[in-house]
Amino acid sequence: MTEKKKTTIVLFSGDYDKAMAAYIIANGAAAYDHEVTIFHTFWGLNALRKDEHISVKKGFMEKMFGKMMPRGADKLGLSKMNFAGFGPKMIKDIMKKHNAMSLPQLIEMAQEQEVKLVACTMTMDLLGLQQEELLESIEYAGVAAYLADAEEGNVNLFI
Amino acid sequence: MTEKKKTTIVLFSGDYDKAMAAYIIANGAAAYDHEVTIFHTFWGLNALRKDEHISVKKGFMEKMFGKMMPRGADKLGLSKMNFAGFGPKMIKDIMKKHNAMSLPQLIEMAQEQEVKLVACTMTMDLLGLQQEELLESIEYAGVAAYLADAEEGNVNLFI
Amino acid sequence: MTEKKKTTIVLFSGDYDKAMAAYIIANGAAAYDHEVTIFHTFWGLNALRKDEHISVKKGFMEKMFGKMMPRGADKLGLSKMNFAGFGPKMIKDIMKKHNAMSLPQLIEMAQEQEVKLVACTMTMDLLGLQQEELLESIEYAGVAAYLADAEEGNVNLFI
Numbered sequence: 001m002t003e004k005k006k007t008t009i010v011l012f013s014g015d016y017d018k019a020m021a022a023y024i025i026a027n028g029a030a031a032y033d034h035e036v037t038i039f040h041t042f043w044g045l046n047a048l049r050k051d052e053h054i055s056v057k058k059g060f061m062e063k064m065f066g067k068m069m070p071r072g073a074d075k076l077g078l079s080k081m082n083f084a085g086f087g088p089k090m091i092k093d094i095m096k097k098h099n100a101m102s103l104p105q106l107i108e109m110a111q112e113q114e115v116k117l118v119a120c121t122m123t124m125d126l127l128g129l130q131q132e133e134l135l136e137s138i139e140y141a142g143v144a145a146y147l148a149d150a151e152e153g154n155v156n157l158f159i
Numbered sequence: 160m161t162e163k164k165k166t167t168i169v170l171f172s173g174d175y176d177k178a179m180a181a182y183i184i185a186n187g188a189a190a191y192d193h194e195v196t197i198f199h200t201f202w203g204l205n206a207l208r209k210d211e212h213i214s215v216k217k218g219f220m221e222k223m224f225g226k227m228m229p230r231g232a233d234k235l236g237l238s239k240m241n242f243a244g245f246g247p248k249m250i251k252d253i254m255k256k257h258n259a260m261s262l263p264q265l266i267e268m269a270q271e272q273e274v275k276l277v278a279c280t281m282t283m284d285l286l287g288l289q290q291e292e293l294l295e296s297i298e299y300a301g302v303a304a305y306l307a308d309a310e311e312g313n314v315n316l317f318i
Numbered sequence: 319m320t321e322k323k324k325t326t327i328v329l330f331s332g333d334y335d336k337a338m339a340a341y342i343i344a345n346g347a348a349a350y351d352h353e354v355t356i357f358h359t360f361w362g363l364n365a366l367r368k369d370e371h372i373s374v375k376k377g378f379m380e381k382m383f384g385k386m387m388p389r390g391a392d393k394l395g396l397s398k399m400n401f402a403g404f405g406p407k408m409i410k411d412i413m414k415k416h417n418a419m420s421l422p423q424l425i426e427m428a429q430e431q432e433v434k435l436v437a438c439t440m441t442m443d444l445l446g447l448q449q450e451e452l453l454e455s456i457e458y459a460g461v462a463a464y465l466a467d468a469e470e471g472n473v474n475l476f477i
Binding site: 180240256 | 379
Binding site: 010012013014041042043059061062064065068069122125126128143144146147150151152153156157158 | 323325335336339342343346347350352397398399408409411412413415416418472473474475476477
């Protein structure tokens with residue numbers, strides 16, 4: 001019996017382009033029959049937010065963070081040439097023209113391919129994000145679970 | 160028969176300092192007899208651009224991207240303390256003073272050491288970059304080729 | 319005899335949040351009995367600076383870099399939402415409220431757990447940082463030493 005290869009990605013960044021890179025690699029690895037995990041931490045959690053406002057009870061600081069951070073994959077900015085939000089629009093137009101998948105589509109595809117999407121509970125707590133605000137059918141775990149996946153991994157990336 | 164160790168780097172970033180780090184690690188690994196691949200994607204492709212203007216037929220958006228992005232390794236900015244372009248000049252002056260290799264020299268050395276330089280065709284397409292605009296003797300491939308290298312890799316990095 | 323698993327992190331970034339992520343993973347891995355190395359290079363060296371001014375002889379450029387770069391882990395900015403230095407204060411307040419460890423505490427814990435903290439001598443030289451300016455009981459090495467650790471590593475990250 002041969003074991004499946006493993007790909008484990010920490011998605012720390014909340015940039016549209018970096019999240020795209022993470023999900024393109026993850027979907028590719030899943031297509032090649034890897035067991036794939038994306039561990040979302042810090043700003044990378046924003047890619048998992050639902051795009052509507054969810055009413056949950058929060059302290060003042062947590063509310064402020066919640067308001068300032070992008071609500072969902074479609075709202076993320078670019079790591080380069082963001083141009084006050086104009087850059088992502090350009091990238092999205094050009095992606096549509098080239099029939100490339102958008103980030104929300106890449107996330108959906110990852111879920112269909114059974115890529116394990118994990119939200120880091122410690123940083124959710126710090127940024128005041130609650131489970132009701134994040135996408136359905138994701139998992140919740142901490143650094144121990146990440147390391148258990150990563151230490152057996154063939155491809156480990158921090159993005 | 161022992162197999163060669165493998166180092167595979169995704170160069171996503173288009174920052175001078177990050178590209179330097181990637182090429183220093185790559186050249187080091189090649190010197191220790193690793194099989195080394197740098198897979199250039201997104202802004203990392205700019206490190207492979209020729210520094211002169213190359214006349215190719217492009218759509219409007221692709222032309223704009225082409226104009227806005229730095230043309231070649233020597234034109235990249237810094238990830239920190241860029242100071243409207245003054246930072247890279249400082250770094251380059253100080254590198255010259257310390258006899259450190261510049262990024263274009265590091266790339267040349269990598270080519271001499273047979274580091275495999277790959278340009279990601281999917282993001283070339285997105286950013287409107289064409290083969291004529293990139294350095295000679297690089298390879299063109301997609302995420303599948305990257306994964307085939309990375310899954311056997313000893314050192315896998317995303318920079 | 320089973321060998322210890324190895325985690326090797328390149329800390330290139332000088333952002334408070336990214337350094338936190340690096341040290342949280344490092345401390346987690348050490349707790350799971352990995353042999354852990356953090357190799358600090360470029361801006362990541364600033365996390366190892368002592369917070370007081372150390373008087374050492376430097377050239378003009380090196381002095382300027384020394385003044386402009388943050389002096390120690392507590393002074394680092396955020397990779398996102400830095401808001402002219404207000405962001406780190408918010409994060410630190412919220413960390414205190416949640417009883418999360420600060421970056422200087424995470425570094426101390428790493429030292430207690432015998433995580434190997436390495437400063438990259440080549441980039442120290444470039445940025446004009448001298449051993450007197452950095453924390454006690456760290457090691458000094460170059461890319462060759464990094465690769466020797468990383469090529470046997472189970473988890474290799476570039477942060």
